[in-house]
Amino acid sequence: MIPQSRYTARPMKHCDTLISPRWCIPVRPSGEVLLEHAVIVTDGRIVDVLPLTDAGQKYQPSISLDRPDHVLIPGFVNAHTHAAMTLMRGFADDLPLEAWLNEGIWPAEKRWVSEDMVRDGTELAIAEMLRGGVTCFSDQYWYPETVAESAVDLHIRANVGTPIIEFPTAWAGSLTEYLEKGSELVHDAYADHPLITSCFAPQSSAALSDDGFVELRVLADQLDVPIQIHLHETAKEIENSLEKTGMRPFERLNQLGLVNSSLLAVHAVHMEDDEIAKMAETSVSIAHCPQSNLKLASGIAPIIDYRAAGVTVGLGTDGAASNNTLDMLSEMRIAALLAKARADDASALSATAALSMATLDSAASLGLANDIGSIEAGKWADLTCVNLSPLHSQPVYDPVSQLVYTARAEQVSDVWVAGHHQLENGDLTHIDTASIRARGNEWRQRFSGEISWS
Amino acid sequence: MIPQSRYTARPMKHCDTLISPRWCIPVRPSGEVLLEHAVIVTDGRIVDVLPLTDAGQKYQPSISLDRPDHVLIPGFVNAHTHAAMTLMRGFADDLPLEAWLNEGIWPAEKRWVSEDMVRDGTELAIAEMLRGGVTCFSDQYWYPETVAESAVDLHIRANVGTPIIEFPTAWAGSLTEYLEKGSELVHDAYADHPLITSCFAPQSSAALSDDGFVELRVLADQLDVPIQIHLHETAKEIENSLEKTGMRPFERLNQLGLVNSSLLAVHAVHMEDDEIAKMAETSVSIAHCPQSNLKLASGIAPIIDYRAAGVTVGLGTDGAASNNTLDMLSEMRIAALLAKARADDASALSATAALSMATLDSAASLGLANDIGSIEAGKWADLTCVNLSPLHSQPVYDPVSQLVYTARAEQVSDVWVAGHHQLENGDLTHIDTASIRARGNEWRQRFSGEISWS
Numbered sequence: 092m093i094p095q096s097r098y099t100a101r102p103m104k105h106c107d108t109l110i111s112p113r114w115c116i117p118v119r120p121s122g123e124v125l126l127e128h129a130v131i132v133t134d135g136r137i138v139d140v141l142p143l144t145d146a147g148q149k150y151q152p153s154i155s156l157d158r159p160d161h162v163l164i165p166g167f168v169n170a171h172t173h174a175a176m177t178l179m180r181g182f183a184d185d186l187p188l189e190a191w192l193n194e195g196i197w198p199a200e201k202r203w204v205s206e207d208m209v210r211d212g213t214e215l216a217i218a219e220m221l222r223g224g225v226t227c228f229s230d231q232y233w234y235p236e237t238v239a240e241s242a243v244d245l246h247i248r249a250n251v252g253t254p255i256i257e258f259p260t261a262w263a264g265s266l267t268e269y270l271e272k273g274s275e276l277v278h279d280a281y282a283d284h285p286l287i288t289s290c291f292a293p294q295s296s297a298a299l300s301d302d303g304f305v306e307l308r309v310l311a312d313q314l315d316v317p318i319q320i321h322l323h324e325t326a327k328e329i330e331n332s333l334e335k336t337g338m339r340p341f342e343r344l345n346q347l348g349l350v351n352s353s354l355l356a357v358h359a360v361h362m363e364d365d366e367i368a369k370m371a372e373t374s375v376s377i378a379h380c381p382q383s384n385l386k387l388a389s390g391i392a393p394i395i396d397y398r399a400a401g402v403t404v405g406l407g408t409d410g411a412a413s414n415n416t417l418d419m420l421s422e423m424r425i426a427a428l429l430a431k432a433r434a435d436d437a438s439a440l441s442a443t444a445a446l447s448m449a450t451l452d453s454a455a456s457l458g459l460a461n462d463i464g465s466i467e468a469g470k471w472a473d474l475t476c477v478n479l480s481p482l483h484s485q486p487v488y489d490p491v492s493q494l495v496y497t498a499r500a501e502q503v504s505d506v507w508v509a510g511h512h513q514l515e516n517g518d519l520t521h522i523d524t525a526s527i528r529a530r531g532n533e534w535r536q537r538f539s540g541e542i543s544w545s
Numbered sequence: 546m547i548p549q550s551r552y553t554a555r556p557m558k559h560c561d562t563l564i565s566p567r568w569c570i571p572v573r574p575s576g577e578v579l580l581e582h583a584v585i586v587t588d589g590r591i592v593d594v595l596p597l598t599d600a601g602q603k604y605q606p607s608i609s610l611d612r613p614d615h616v617l618i619p620g621f622v623n624a625h626t627h628a629a630m631t632l633m634r635g636f637a638d639d640l641p642l643e644a645w646l647n648e649g650i651w652p653a654e655k656r657w658v659s660e661d662m663v664r665d666g667t668e669l670a671i672a673e674m675l676r677g678g679v680t681c682f683s684d685q686y687w688y689p690e691t692v693a694e695s696a697v698d699l700h701i702r703a704n705v706g707t708p709i710i711e712f713p714t715a716w717a718g719s720l721t722e723y724l725e726k727g728s729e730l731v732h733d734a735y736a737d738h739p740l741i742t743s744c745f746a747p748q749s750s751a752a753l754s755d756d757g758f759v760e761l762r763v764l765a766d767q768l769d770v771p772i773q774i775h776l777h778e779t780a781k782e783i784e785n786s787l788e789k790t791g792m793r794p795f796e797r798l799n800q801l802g803l804v805n806s807s808l809l810a811v812h813a814v815h816m817e818d819d820e821i822a823k824m825a826e827t828s829v830s831i832a833h834c835p836q837s838n839l840k841l842a843s844g845i846a847p848i849i850d851y852r853a854a855g856v857t858v859g860l861g862t863d864g865a866a867s868n869n870t871l872d873m874l875s876e877m878r879i880a881a882l883l884a885k886a887r888a889d890d891a892s893a894l895s896a897t898a899a900l901s902m903a904t905l906d907s908a909a910s911l912g913l914a915n916d917i918g919s920i921e922a923g924k925w926a927d928l929t930c931v932n933l934s935p936l937h938s939q940p941v942y943d944p945v946s947q948l949v950y951t952a953r954a955e956q957v958s959d960v961w962v963a964g965h966h967q968l969e970n971g972d973l974t975h976i977d978t979a980s981i982r983a984r985g986n987e988w989r990q991r992f993s994g995e996i997s998w999s
Contacts, residue, residue, distance in 0.1 A: 177939075178940065180938075180939070180940065180942075180947075180951065181941070181942045181943050181946040181947050181950065181951070182942050184895075184896060184943065184946045184950065185891065185892050185894075185895045185896060185946075186891060186892055187890060187891045187892050188891055191891065215936060215939065218936050219936045219937045222936065222937070223937070382882060384886070385882035385883060385885060385886040386882050386885060386891065386950075387885075387891050388885045388886055388888070388889055388890050388891040388893070389886075390886065390889075391886060414950070415946070415947075415950040415951050416937045416950075416951050417937070418937065418953075421875075425879065425882075428836060428839035428840050428879075429839060431839060431840060431841075431842045432838070432839040432842055432843075432844065432845060434842070435842055436641060436842050437639065437640060437641045437642055437645065437840065437841050437842040438639050438640055438641050439842070440639075441638075441639045442638060442639060480982070482669060482672050482673045482676065482978060482981065482982060482985075483673045483676070483677070483870045483871070483872065483954070484634075485631075485634070485669065485982055485985045485986070486632065486634065486985040486986045486988065486989035487635070487989070488634075488635045488636050488989060488992075488993065489635050489638065492635040492638045492639075492869070493634075493635050493869075496635065496638065496840075496868070496869040496870075497634065497635070497869050497870050499872075499953050499954065499955060500937070500953065501953060501955035524936060527936065528934070528936060528939055531936075531939045531940040532939070532940045534940065535940035535941070535942060538942075539942065
C-alpha cells in the first residue's frame with residue numbers, strides 16, 4: 092500500500108451552511124473584525140470560522156450564502172423580558188410607576204392573564220424578537236410552561252423563569268405549588284432540551300417572606316438552577332424594604348444566602364459602592380434594562396461602575412408595557428449613550444463593549460456563555476446578519492460603530508437559531524405573522540373592554 | 546333666471562390629493578386624534594381637514610390615497626443639524642469631546658470641506674431625512690448656499706444657517722465676508738423662496754469678539770433674520786467663557802443685546818434657574834439634541850424646567866458625526882424617555898408632548914409656526930405618514946403612544962413636502978440614492994486616506 096502523500100488535496104467536508112458576510116464580528120476575541128471570512132454551520136453548531144479562500148477548499152456546503160453589505164454577529168441575547176406583555180404595549184403609558192402598576196398593569200393582568208393570553212402574547216414577542224435579531228430571551232411571566240412551548244414551537248432559545256410568590260394566582264395557589272411547577276419545568280419537561288433552560292424568578296424581594304426565600308434557595312441549589320429577581324429597580328422599593336425589614340433588599344437576600352453566582356439581579360439601578368463590591372466578589376450578574384428604567388423614571392444604572400468592578404452586565408429590553416419594543420439594537424445604542432452621560436465621559440463605553448453586553452455578556456449573565464453569545468467553533472449557530480447598506484448607515488468607516496449607533500431592526504436580514512434559518516432576507520419564513528397580529532388585536536379589544544371574553 | 550336653491554348639491558371642488566389615514570394627528574389642537582378624516586391638499590397647501598364622508602361629497606381629487614394602517618402627522622422638523630457631516634458618520638466615535646473635535650473632526654474638516662463635499666454630504670442627509678419623515682431641517686455648516694441648492698434640488702424645506710466666525714476658512718476670509726455672504730443668501734438668492742429660509746449661525750460664543758457679535762446683531766436686526774448658536778452645550782464651554790470674559794456665555798450674549806425672540810439656543814444643556822427665567826421672559830427658543838448630548842457626554846438638558854417656564858423647546862438630531870443618524874422618531878422617543886428620568890417622574894413628558902416638540906415646537910423655534918408644524922388648513926402640506934402594522938407596533942391602544950414609543954423610520958411610508966409626494970410607499974421616488982451612496986463611499990475613502998483627492 093502506498094502511503095498517501097501529505098501534499099494530496101484533502102477531501103472536502105460536507106457542511107450545512109456557509110455564510111460569507113462582508114464583516115464578521117465574533118465578539119470573542121473582543122474587538123476583532125474579520126474580513127473575507129466564512130462561518131460554517133453543521134447540525135445546528137458553528138463548526139468553523141476561517142478565511143473565505145480556505146473555506147472554499149475545505150467545505151462543501153448544502154447552502155452557501157453571500158451577504159456582501161452585511162455584518163454577521165452573534166444573535167442578540169435579551170437578558171430580561173416579560174414576553175406576553177406585548178399584548179399590553181402602550182396600554183398604560185406615561186403614568187408614574189405606582190399608578191402604572193396599581194391602576195394599569197396589575198388589574199388588567201388579574202382580569203386577563205391565562206394560558207391563551209400568554210401563548211398569544213409570547214408568540215407576538217418571539218416574532219418581533221426574531222425579526223430584530225434576538226436569538227435567545229430570558230423570560231419572567233405566568234404560565235412559564237406555555238412560554239417554553241411557544242419558544243420551541245417558533246424555534247427561539249429561551250431561558251424560562253418560573254414566577255415565585257406567596258400569594259395565589261390563576262396559575263398556582265401557594266408557594267409550594269409555584270416551586271413544584273418550577274421544578275417540573277426544570278426537571279421533567281425540558282431537561283437537556285437544546286433550546287430551553289430555566290430559572291426561578293421571584294418578582295422582587297417583597298414577593299417572599301424570609302422562610303419563602305430560604306425554601307426557594309434550598310430547592311434552587313438542589314436543582315442547580317439560577318434565580319433572577321427585580322432588585323433595586325427603584326428608590327421606593329429600597330425604602331419599603333428598609334421600613335419593613337430594616338434592610339435594603341440586597342442585604343436581606345445576602346443574609347438569606349441568595350447572593351452568589353446563581354443570582355441575576357435585574358435592573359440594579361440603585362446600588363451603593365459596598366454592594367457593588369459584594370456583587371463583584373460573589374459573581375452576581377446584572378440584567379441592565381436602560382429604556383424601561385428611563386420610561387418608568389426609575390433612574391440610570393451605574394453600569395460603568397459595575398463593569399469596572401468586574402460585575403457581568405447583560406442587557407435586556409424588559410417587557411413591552413414599559414419600553415415599548417423588544418428591540419435589542421435600540422437597547423444597545425441607548426445603553427452606550429447613557430453610560431457615557433452617566434460617567435461624564437464620551438469614551439466610557441465603546442460600541443464594541445455595547446455589542447458584547449448585548450450578546451456574550453448577556454449570555455454569561457444567564458449562565459450560557461459556553462453555548463452561545465459569540466461566533467466560535469463549538470457554540471450553537473445562533474447568528475444575526477445586519478445589512479449596513481441603507482443610507483442612514485452609510486458610509487461605513489467602522490462596522491461596529493455603524494451597527495451600534497445607526498442600525499435599526501429592519502436592517503436585520505437573517506437570523507439563525509441553532510442553525511435553523513428563521514429569518515431569511517427579512518422574512519419570518521416559518522411564522523404565521525397574520526395570525527399573530529390578529530390575535531394581538533383581539534386581546535387589545537378584550538383589554539380595552541371593546542369585546543368580552545369568549 | 547331662477548335663483549339656485551340653497552338645497553341644491555354644491556358643485557364638487559377639485560383638489561390635488563385626498564389622503565385618508567386610519568388616524569390623523571394634527572398636533573394642534575393638542576391631543577386630538579381624528580378618525581375617518583381626510584386631509585385635502587392643493588397647490589402645495591393643506592386646504593381642508595374634514596370627516597371622510599364630507600370629503601367625498603365636497604372634493605374631487607386628482608389622486609386619492611388610502612392609508613388604512615397608518616397615522617398621518619405633520620412632517621418632522623429637525624431643528625438642528627450639520628447635514629454634510631453625514632460623510633463623517635462614525636468617523637471618530639467614542640472619543641471624549643475635546644479629542645473628538647481637535648483630533649477627529651476639525652483636522653478632517655480643514656483638509657476636506659469643499660463645495661463638492663457639502664453637496665454630497667447634504668444630499669445623503671436629505672435622502673436619509675426624507676426617508677425618515679423629516680420635511681424641514683435647520684442647518685449650520687460651511688457653503689450654506691450649496692446646502693440651500695441641495696435642499697431645492699431634492700425638494701425639502703430648509704432653514705439654512707450661515708456660519709459666522711472671525712477666522713478665515715476655505716469659504717470666507719473675514720467676518721465682513723461671512724456677513725456679506727450671509728446677507729446675500731438671505732436677501733438676494735432665496736428671498737421669498739417657498740422652501741428656503743435663513744439664519745445666522747455663529748458656532749459658539751467663542752467664535753466672535755464682542756465687536757463681532759454687535760456687528761452681527763445690527764445686521765440680523767436690519768435683515769430681520771434669526772440667530773442660532775450652540776449655547777451652554779458643555780460645562781467646559783461655560784468655564785472657558787468665565788475664564789476669558791468673566792461671564793457665562795448666556796450673560797455675555799445678553800449684555801451684547803442678542804438675547805431676544807430671534808435667538809435659538811442650540812443644546813442649552815447647562816442653564817441656571819435665573820437664566821431659564823430670562824429665556825422665558827425674552828422668548829428665546831431652544832433646540833434640544835438629546836442623543837448628541839449623551840454621546841458626547843455633555844449632559845441631559847432640563848427640558849421639563851424649560852417647558853414649565855414657557856420656553857419653546859424644539860428637537861434636533863445634531864449632525865451625524867455625533868448621533869449618528871438624522872432619525873427624528875428615535876430622537877423623539879429618547880427625548881421623552883430622558884425627560885422622565887431627568888424629572889424623576891414617568892408622566893413628566895407625554896407622547897403627545899414629545900410629538901409636538903418634534904413638529905410644531907420645532908417649527909416655532911425656527912420662527913415657522915405659521916407655515917408648518919401642524920395639520921391645519923392654510924399651512925404648507927408638509928406631511929408624514931407612518932405605518933403602525935408591523936408587529937413591534939402592535940396592538941394599537943393609542944396611536945400617539947405607538948408612534949412615539951415603538952415606530953422606527955422604516956415605518957414611514959409617505960412624505961409630502963409642500964404637496965410634493967417625495968416618499969411613496971417607502972420609496973424615494975425622485976432621488977438617485979445609488980449615486981448618493983456611491984459618492985458617500987468615495988468621501989469615506991478620502992477621509993480615511995484610502996484615495997487621494999482627485
